[in-house]
Amino acid sequence: MSPSPGLLQSLAWSRTHESELFERFLQILRIPSISNDPEHAREMRTCAEWLRSELVRIGLNRCETLESGGPPFVYGEWLNAGDERPVVLIYAHYDVMPVDPLTAWDSSPFAPTVRSGRLYARGAIDDKCGVSISIAVLESMLAAEGRLPVNVKVLFDGEEEQGSPHIAGFIAAHKDRLAADLLVVSDGGGTPGQPLAMASVRGTVDAEVIIRGPRTDLHSGLYGGVVHNPLHCVGEIIAALHDGDGRVRIPGFYEAVRPPTPAEQAVMATMEPTLVERALQETGRTVFWGEALGSYAMRATALPTCDVNGVWGGYQGPGTKTVIPATAGIKLSLRIVPNQDPNTVLQSLCELVGTFACPTLDVEVLPGAVNWPATLLHSGPVFAQLQAAYAAAWGVEPQLYRAGGSVPFMGYAQQLLTLPIIDLGFGVGGNAHAPNEYFELEYFRKGIDTALYFYYGIATLPRAVFHAQY
Amino acid sequence: MSPSPGLLQSLAWSRTHESELFERFLQILRIPSISNDPEHAREMRTCAEWLRSELVRIGLNRCETLESGGPPFVYGEWLNAGDERPVVLIYAHYDVMPVDPLTAWDSSPFAPTVRSGRLYARGAIDDKCGVSISIAVLESMLAAEGRLPVNVKVLFDGEEEQGSPHIAGFIAAHKDRLAADLLVVSDGGGTPGQPLAMASVRGTVDAEVIIRGPRTDLHSGLYGGVVHNPLHCVGEIIAALHDGDGRVRIPGFYEAVRPPTPAEQAVMATMEPTLVERALQETGRTVFWGEALGSYAMRATALPTCDVNGVWGGYQGPGTKTVIPATAGIKLSLRIVPNQDPNTVLQSLCELVGTFACPTLDVEVLPGAVNWPATLLHSGPVFAQLQAAYAAAWGVEPQLYRAGGSVPFMGYAQQLLTLPIIDLGFGVGGNAHAPNEYFELEYFRKGIDTALYFYYGIATLPRAVFHAQY
Numbered sequence: 001m002s003p004s005p006g007l008l009q010s011l012a013w014s015r016t017h018e019s020e021l022f023e024r025f026l027q028i029l030r031i032p033s034i035s036n037d038p039e040h041a042r043e044m045r046t047c048a049e050w051l052r053s054e055l056v057r058i059g060l061n062r063c064e065t066l067e068s069g070g071p072p073f074v075y076g077e078w079l080n081a082g083d084e085r086p087v088v089l090i091y092a093h094y095d096v097m098p099v100d101p102l103t104a105w106d107s108s109p110f111a112p113t114v115r116s117g118r119l120y121a122r123g124a125i126d127d128k129c130g131v132s133i134s135i136a137v138l139e140s141m142l143a144a145e146g147r148l149p150v151n152v153k154v155l156f157d158g159e160e161e162q163g164s165p166h167i168a169g170f171i172a173a174h175k176d177r178l179a180a181d182l183l184v185v186s187d188g189g190g191t192p193g194q195p196l197a198m199a200s201v202r203g204t205v206d207a208e209v210i211i212r213g214p215r216t217d218l219h220s221g222l223y224g225g226v227v228h229n230p231l232h233c234v235g236e237i238i239a240a241l242h243d244g245d246g247r248v249r250i251p252g253f254y255e256a257v258r259p260p261t262p263a264e265q266a267v268m269a270t271m272e273p274t275l276v277e278r279a280l281q282e283t284g285r286t287v288f289w290g291e292a293l294g295s296y297a298m299r300a301t302a303l304p305t306c307d308v309n310g311v312w313g314g315y316q317g318p319g320t321k322t323v324i325p326a327t328a329g330i331k332l333s334l335r336i337v338p339n340q341d342p343n344t345v346l347q348s349l350c351e352l353v354g355t356f357a358c359p360t361l362d363v364e365v366l367p368g369a370v371n372w373p374a375t376l377l378h379s380g381p382v383f384a385q386l387q388a389a390y391a392a393a394w395g396v397e398p399q400l401y402r403a404g405g406s407v408p409f410m411g412y413a414q415q416l417l418t419l420p421i422i423d424l425g426f427g428v429g430g431n432a433h434a435p436n437e438y439f440e441l442e443y444f445r446k447g448i449d450t451a452l453y454f455y456y457g458i459a460t461l462p463r464a465v466f467h468a469q470y
Numbered sequence: 471m472s473p474s475p476g477l478l479q480s481l482a483w484s485r486t487h488e489s490e491l492f493e494r495f496l497q498i499l500r501i502p503s504i505s506n507d508p509e510h511a512r513e514m515r516t517c518a519e520w521l522r523s524e525l526v527r528i529g530l531n532r533c534e535t536l537e538s539g540g541p542p543f544v545y546g547e548w549l550n551a552g553d554e555r556p557v558v559l560i561y562a563h564y565d566v567m568p569v570d571p572l573t574a575w576d577s578s579p580f581a582p583t584v585r586s587g588r589l590y591a592r593g594a595i596d597d598k599c600g601v602s603i604s605i606a607v608l609e610s611m612l613a614a615e616g617r618l619p620v621n622v623k624v625l626f627d628g629e630e631e632q633g634s635p636h637i638a639g640f641i642a643a644h645k646d647r648l649a650a651d652l653l654v655v656s657d658g659g660g661t662p663g664q665p666l667a668m669a670s671v672r673g674t675v676d677a678e679v680i681i682r683g684p685r686t687d688l689h690s691g692l693y694g695g696v697v698h699n700p701l702h703c704v705g706e707i708i709a710a711l712h713d714g715d716g717r718v719r720i721p722g723f724y725e726a727v728r729p730p731t732p733a734e735q736a737v738m739a740t741m742e743p744t745l746v747e748r749a750l751q752e753t754g755r756t757v758f759w760g761e762a763l764g765s766y767a768m769r770a771t772a773l774p775t776c777d778v779n780g781v782w783g784g785y786q787g788p789g790t791k792t793v794i795p796a797t798a799g800i801k802l803s804l805r806i807v808p809n810q811d812p813n814t815v816l817q818s819l820c821e822l823v824g825t826f827a828c829p830t831l832d833v834e835v836l837p838g839a840v841n842w843p844a845t846l847l848h849s850g851p852v853f854a855q856l857q858a859a860y861a862a863a864w865g866v867e868p869q870l871y872r873a874g875g876s877v878p879f880m881g882y883a884q885q886l887l888t889l890p891i892i893d894l895g896f897g898v899g900g901n902a903h904a905p906n907e908y909f910e911l912e913y914f915r916k917g918i919d920t921a922l923y924f925y926y927g928i929a930t931l932p933r934a935v936f937h938a939q940y
Contacts, residue, residue, distance in 0.1 A: 228758075238705020300692070328781075333691075
């Protein structure tokens with residue numbers, strides 16, 4: 001099928017105006033929108049307002065910042081493509097991680113700097129490229145054609161790096177506004193020469209276990225052996241979470257897990273050497289954990305996990321303090337996979353931990369954030385358009401992978417809005433969340449091209465196709 | 471046997487001069503000799519120097535402050551009683567615990583204040599009464615008679631509240647100077663109307679377990695399930711330390727334990743209701759731990775214990791941080807009883823913990839302070855003199871008990887100097903280590919009397935008797 005005239009015009013327009021589009025990418029990179037730091041609350045609003053005005057400028061309608069309890073969401077829409085065309089909800093996030101340690105940066109994190117074909121700045125790949133390229137693509141299409149090939153809703157999240165704590169309430173409050181035929185998530189990316197596409201993301205279950213013993217801290221020389229030490233129970237609970245092979249012992253934990261498809265298995269086999277190589281370099285360990293459960297890629301992406309992230313209680317300073325703490329606790333985070341239900345997992349965890357309560361100790365589980373896993377489109381006509389778009393823009397089709405991480409919006413969008421999801425990430429580079437985050441400059445152009453091919457591509461599909469996928 | 475003229479003269483002198491003796495007690499209470507706080511290093515030396523000058527003033531010889539690496543020891547001696555008389559080493563400590571929280575004190579901790587027959591001050595019972603009454607007793611005898619009934623060496627410790635970390639080296643460096651026939655430890659005390667005498671103290675073994683995993687902290691969303699989390703090993707090690715009944719599972723842990731004698735069992739039976747009552751009040755728990763192992767008194771005083779005092783590693787702040795820590799650790803303290811050897815116990819602990827090392831984690835044990843348990847004289851002619859002294863001064867004999875706590879000097883003196891030990895404590899009152907520490911005023915007089923009866927009593931015993939006891 002030959003490219004549509006609109007696609008060709010938009011590609012041409014974006015090339016002619018590439019330096020202006022790139023300049024706007026630099027502008028947003030200059031705003032220190034660190035969401036986890038109350039000192040940056042003003043910059044979060046500056047960034048949100050700047051994005052809203054950009055959406056107005058390029059010609060979207062109903063452009064607003066929407067409150068959710070944290071930094072605002074930014075919304076805009078353009079719904080004049082016609083009822084037969086799909087409604088696409090485009091998601092990216094404008095908040096970034098903190099920059100500590102600042103001294104490890106070779107250039108200031110909020111003064112974007114080009115060196116050797118790379119653009120260095122906090123947020124360069126995670127995820128202001130997602131925000132900027134999405135705007136650039138929409139602007140190119142609207143400027144070139146005066147219209148978009150599909151109906152579009154844009155949603156920029158300001159607290160993804162905090163785990164989007166207000167996302168469930170926000171979606172529930174804006175169900176109609178967010179209704180769509182497809183969710184395109186532009187968070188993620190690829191490696192130079194090889195685009196990647198998520199087949200799934202994991203969900204999370206956070207919890208804290210509190211163990212209460214004596215009324216106050218006691219002297220272990222006086223009360224050791226007669227008062228049950230909460231830290232001893234901490235050890236017993238942690239030891240009960242895994243068997244010797246690293247298998248999680250929460251009852252029923254693996255029951256709902258969707259096993260990888262043959263295609264996913266093939267992808268994991270391809271990913272295996274890269275993942276292991278990276279782990280060898282980053283961890284300093286030569287032997288990994290849980291090998292009885294499956295390949296490295298299987299354990300890191302397709303299996304659920306349970307980690308203790310911290311233990312508190314008692315004395316941690318230098319030397320010795322002979323204390324039996326009144327209270328101790330365990331911070332737990334679980335990663336769950338399709339088709340696990342985070343609420344079921346949380347309940348099983350509570351039941352297991354609850355068995356440690358006894359006349360000498362009280363045990364309580366405080367549930368934390370709960371996020372759903374999500375399965376993305378990874379076959380069928382919509383995915384075929386993604387493959388075709390990458391083939392056209394990069395000369396190579398995307399490699400599918402199951403992501404070990406989580407994007408809370410994906411899980412809740414799938415649960416609450418029953419949206420099919422596709423991954424169209426623009427972040428090609430390195431050092432996300434770390435000093436010297438960088439974006440490979442040539443992928444600004446390739447990202448715009450890929451998105452233009454994709455949006456014009458899916459415009460040819462009947463609306464019904466989108467929901468049939470899911 | 472009628473009292474010796476020397477005893478009667480000394481009793482009389484101490485009565486005549488009681489207000490001056492008491493004034494000196496107040497003087498030392500005014501010096502904030504908090505040993506664990508570097509800000510009080512100067513006051514530690516002020517206190518040591520004041521004590522040295524007191525020993526000079528009352529007529530001791532060779533009065534010196536002796537360096538050990540921490541606050542100085544204070545030493546003085548009077549060895550002119552004749553070769554046929556025993557050499558008694560008198561031990562007490564002049565350092566005190568911190569006073570936090572200061573707001574909980576009804577009067578300033580270093581402004582000794584009398585209210586309702588009680589003297590309130592930090593150190594009033596632990597252990598400046600031991601220092602002051604020892605000096606008052608020696609002064610009374612020297613002033614009344616111009617001589618002492620026994621040869622005396624005095625040693626005041628300045629870091630007992632820190633666990634006397636330099637004690638082993640100090641004793642080794644001063645073996646000849648500290649050689650004696652009997653060690654009298656004036657740390658401890660009784661309850662109004664009922665003197666107490668320690669039959670034994672426990673020793674301690676401190677250790678820290680370090681578990682090293684990845685080179686740096688990792689994201690548990692990326693590395694959970696593939697990198698062995700040091701905190702999971704923390705849990706397994708802690709869980710391995712005790713069985714479900716609270717029995718310590720360190721191999722051979724209970725093998726050397728000296729079972730209580732029938733007399734000690736009788737004492738424990740007497741102590742049981744008091745200890746349980748105190749525990750009910752102080753702990754807020756109604757059920758205690760380890761009941762399968764023995765009575766409350768047995769577990770609290772005559773059995774060894776193992777407590778986790780702290781766990782470090784990972785995230786402990788509010789909310790969640792999905793981290794696999796590079797390193798985690800466990801702070802352990804064990805209480806050991808006669809006849810356990812702390813070095814053997816430490817080695818068994820290291821062996822047990824070492825079994826958790828694996829290709830995915832490194833495990834190391836850092837030994838901390840090691841202190842020997844000690845068995846005190848609790849029968850025989852020397853102990854009979856203690857009983858007689860209390861009977862004369864209080865009208866009641868002391869109740870024997872096995873102490874759950876530790877006095878490091880006792881264990882090392884017994885191991886390195888093979889000294890028989892007797893407990894002559896003057897601390898009758900309450901709130902040791904806590905706000906509003908107080909001394910029951912009438913026991914200043916009774917303490918002096920008891921010590922005078924005791925020292926004149928043992929002067930009648932042949933030297934050989936002391937070592938036959940041990």
